[in-house]
Amino acid sequence: HMDQEGSDMIDAEQFGAGEYIQAYFNAGGTYKNPGTYLWFNARTPYQQAGQWGYMKVLPSGDRSILPLGKVKPKGVKTASQPSEEEKSASKAVSDRLSMR
Numbered sequence: 001h002m003d004q005e006g007s008d009m010i011d012a013e014q015f016g017a018g019e020y021i022q023a024y025f026n027a028g029g030t031y032k033n034p035g036t037y038l039w040f041n042a043r044t045p046y047q048q049a050g051q052w053g054y055m056k057v058l059p060s061g062d063r064s065i066l067p068l069g070k071v072k073p074k075g076v077k078t079a080s081q082p083s084e085e086e087k088s089a090s091k092a093v094s095d096r097l098s099m100r
Helices: 044-048 084-098
Strands: 035-040 052-057
Touching: none
Parallel strands: none
Antiparallel strands: 035 052
């Protein structure tokens, strides 16, 4: 939220039907603020069609939400440190957005 101390305003990225965005960012923004964050498409018809959701950021070390054990949903990674490739991709996106 732009009025919350320590939070950042982020840029917008376009994507259309059948496309997706892989966003790599630090949970809770630069300052790793725990909380429940709402993301959404700013256009109401798209929100109503399902382009919105919540992202829950827990305090560092909190174990109240645990991995599913041996069950792993297809296509979903459990929380982990980003790989060097992911860090590089994230930096490239950050650099591109900061040039706007």
